[in-house]
Every structure is written in structure tokens, then in C-alpha cells.
Amino acid sequence: MFQIDVCLSDDEISQGLCLSYKITVLIAALGIAINFLVCVYAFAATTFSPNTAIFRATLIIDVISCAGYLLDATSTLVNIPGTGRIQYKDGTTIQNLPNSYTLSKEMHMVKVNDCAVYKPFLFFILLARQWISMIMLVMGLERLLFVCYPLWFRAIRVRRTPIVLFTLCFSLLSSSIAYTNSIFINPDEDTYYSCEVTWAFGDNYGWCQSFLIVFEQFLAWGFVVYSFTIAMKRSAILRFGNQREKLIMERKRIRRAMWLISATLLFCGLPQFILFLLRFYWNWRFAIVKQYISIFFNLKCFANILLFFVLGDHKKTFIRLMKSLFTRKDKRRIEACDSVISVSYYVAS
Numbered sequence: 001m002f003q004i005d006v007c008l009s010d011d012e013i014s015q016g017l018c019l020s021y022k023i024t025v026l027i028a029a030l031g032i033a034i035n036f037l038v039c040v041y042a043f044a045a046t047t048f049s050p051n052t053a054i055f056r057a058t059l060i061i062d063v064i065s066c067a068g069y070l071l072d073a074t075s076t077l078v079n080i081p082g083t084g085r086i087q088y089k090d091g092t093t094i095q096n097l098p099n100s101y102t103l104s105k106e107m108h109m110v111k112v113n114d115c116a117v118y119k120p121f122l123f124f125i126l127l128a129r130q131w132i133s134m135i136m137l138v139m140g141l142e143r144l145l146f147v148c149y150p151l152w153f154r155a156i157r158v159r160r161t162p163i164v165l166f167t168l169c170f171s172l173l174s175s176s177i178a179y180t181n182s183i184f185i186n187p188d189e190d191t192y193y194s195c196e197v198t199w200a201f202g203d204n205y206g207w208c209q210s211f212l213i214v215f216e217q218f219l220a221w222g223f224v225v226y227s228f229t230i231a232m233k234r235s236a237i238l239r240f241g242n243q244r245e246k247l248i249m250e251r252k253r254i255r256r257a258m259w260l261i262s263a264t265l266l267f268c269g270l271p272q273f274i275l276f277l278l279r280f281y282w283n284w285r286f287a288i289v290k291q292y293i294s295i296f297f298n299l300k301c302f303a304n305i306l307l308f309f310v311l312g313d314h315k316k317t318f319i320r321l322m323k324s325l326f327t328r329k330d331k332r333r334i335e336a337c338d339s340v341i342s343v344s345y346y347v348a349s
Contacts, residue, residue: 007077013108016288017194020295021073027298028070034301035063038308053160054139055260055311059304061132066298068124075121108287112202113187115195116179125197126175129297130209132268133216134167136261140220143227143257147250150239174209181205192284196294198275210276217261217269224258256311263307267300 007018039059042052115122142163146153178201182189189202199206230236231251240246271293278286278293 008079013287017291018077020288020291021076023292024069024073024295024298025077027295028066028073031066031298031301032063032070035059035066035304038301038304039063042308052311053164054135055307057135057164058132058260058264061128061135062300062304064124065128066301068121068128069295069298071121072119072125075119108193108284109190110193110195111187112182112189112191112200115191115200116182119195119200122195122197122200123175123179125297126178126201126209127171129197129213129268129272130174131167131171132264133213134170135164136220136264137216137223138163138167139257140223140227140261143254144223147227147230147236147239147254150246150250178202178205178209192287194287194291196275196290198272198294199279206279210272210279214269214273214276217265220261221258221265221269224254224261228254228258259310260307263300263303267303268297271296 007014007021039056042056042059142153142158181204182201186202186204191199191202198210201209228251231247231254237244237247240250274293275290278290
């Protein structure tokens with residue numbers, strides 16, 4: 001029987017995981033609310049930037065990821081039928097363990113088939129992690145090709161919508177491989193009973209998945225940084241037919257892409273890299289630490305607020321708002337743009 005009822009267990013590891021799941025519910029719910037609010041403004045007809053389609057796609061991905069975390073953590077805490085720890089083979093309860101690093105195969109290990117069957121919401125988390133990494137890679141490659149081969153790349157007319165659909169299909173294919181591995185190929189492989197999505201579908205798939213996610217995002221960041229260095233050179237104007245306006249527009253596109261890729265790398269690529277290192281050096285230890293690192297994926301909602309102003313046409317509005325919060329106008333000071341009526345107010349007072 002699938003054993004995942006962490007809150008009713010007495011050992012230190014399970015109690016720590018229970019607290020982490022409760023925090024996951026709060027942060028994921030907050031992430032959904034913030035991302036939904038940003039989506040309302042980002043999908044408005046007046047919102048446009050060179051990366052509008054990509055930014056909107058990342059918002060949808062973040063909503064899917066937060067929803068996956070919220071549903072998965074909630075189903076674990078409320079002990080939905082089929083996801084609870086019912087009985088052990090020996091019929092005994094868990095005893096207190098000496099420390100949080102001691103693992104028991106009977107207490108803390110399950111089969112990958114159980115994670116795939118009894119935790120269906122892992123699919124949304126798995127899809128979101130891979131989809132956003134693939135989109136960032138294509139975006140970085142697009143900016144690199146546009147700077148290095150502007151005439152050729154402009155001639156083929158690559159659109160944003162096909163990029164989003166292609167990356168989605170690739171991520172769905174990769175997710176189907178994960179479920180094929182955990183259900184049909186190697187269903188009896190042991191994994192940790194928290195079913196963290198990186199290793200919930202088998203070790204081989206987990207290593208490949210982590211490597212691809214980290215590699216794609218770091219490679220995308222390298223592409224966009226290299227594109228920025230080329231675009232800032234004096235000779236870069238020759239690549240655009242001595243048309244300075246086109247060069248200036250491309251520099252703006254690269255800066256916006258750099259903002260988006262850097263935010264994704266910070267909140268998605270870096271946590272995945274830390275999970276990769278923890279598993280590589282300490283195997284199944286530090287399970288609670290890994291669970292808290294996994295929560296970090298939901299914090300990208302705060303970066304989306306900043307990205308909305310930076311990527312769109314609202315940067316001046318954001319800067320003006322920040323200045324108004326930290327500056328104090330003198331009532332009797334006359335501005336150059338004041339009318340005669342407004343000046344008479346100051347004189348009369």
C-alpha cells in the first residue's frame with residue numbers, strides 16, 4: 001500500500017515534511033493569486049512587447065506549476081483515499097528515529113509506480129519545469145541567431161506561437177517517457193516517499209531530467225549574454241545594414257530576453273541544480289531540505305510582477321510610481337509645467 005501520510009507519523013523526517021507541505025500550500029496559493037493578477041494585465045489588449053507571447057506563456061506555466069504544487073500538497077495533507085499510509089507489512093507504527101538523516105526502507109521508501117499512480121498532480125509540476133526550460137533555450141537561441149545572422153533570420157520569419165507549441169509538444173513527450181518508465185519499464189524501483197518530482201519517476205529519468213533542465217537554462221543565459229556582448233560592439237551596426245534604429249531595437253529585445261531568462265534561471269534553474277547536487281553527494285539524505293528547495297519554484301510569482309513592468313511598456317510608470325513613494329513635493333514650489341490657475345493658488349496661499 002502507498003505510504004505517504006507524513007503528518008500522522010512520529011519520526012522527525014515525517015514531521016518536517018508535514019510542515020513543508022503546509023508551507024507549500026500557502027506559498028502555492030499565493031503564487032496562483034499573484035500570477036493570476038499579473039495574467040489579467042498581461043493579457044490585456046493594450047499590453048505589447050517583443051516578448052509578449054513568451055511572457056504570457058511563462059505566466060501560464062507558472063500558474064500550472066503552482067496549481068500542481070497546491071493540489072499535490074493538499075491531497076497529501078488531507079489524506080485523499082489512495083494516497084494515505086494505511087498499514088505496514090508488520091502492522092506496527094513508526095517509532096522515533098534517532099535523527100533526521102536515518103532512513104528506513106519500510107518507512108520512507110516507496111515504488112516509483114506508486115508515485116505515478118497515486119500522485120497524479122505531479123504531472124503538472126513535471127510539465128511546467130521542462131516546458132519553461134525549453135522555452136528559455138529557444139528564446140536565447142533566437143536572440144543569438146538574430147544578432148549573428150540578422151538577414152537570414154528575418155527572412156525565415158520565426159513566430160512566437162509555433163515556438164510555444166513546439167516546446168509544449170516536446171515537454172509532453174518527455175513527460176510521457178517519465179510515466180512509461182515508472183509504470184511499464186521499471187515500476188519496482190525504490191524512491192523517496194515524498195515523491196519529489198525530480199526522482200519520482202526513476203533514477204535514470206531523474207538524472208536526465210535534471211541535467212536537461214539545468215543545461216537548457218544555463219545555455220539560454222549564455223546565448224543571450226553572448227548576444228548582448230555582440231550587439232554592444234561598435235561593429236554591430238554593420239550586421240544591420242548601418243541602420244542604427246534596428247540595432248537599438250535589437251538591443252532592447254536582448255535586454256528584455258535577458259531579464260526573462262535570468263529570472264527563470266534564478267527561480268527554476270538554480271533550485272534544480274541544488275537538488276541535483278544534493279542527490280549526487282548525499283543520495284537520499286536531507287529530504288526536508290530538498291522539499292523546501294522544491295518550494296522555491298513557486299516564488300517566481302514575485303519576479304513576474306517586476307517582469308511585467310520591464311518587458312512591457314509600463315517601465316516608466318513603474319519608475320514614476322517608485323519615485324512618488326520616496327519623494328515629497330513641496331506645496332509652495334512652482335513647477336515649470338504649472339498653469340496660471342495653479343500658480344494663482346500658490347500666490348493666494
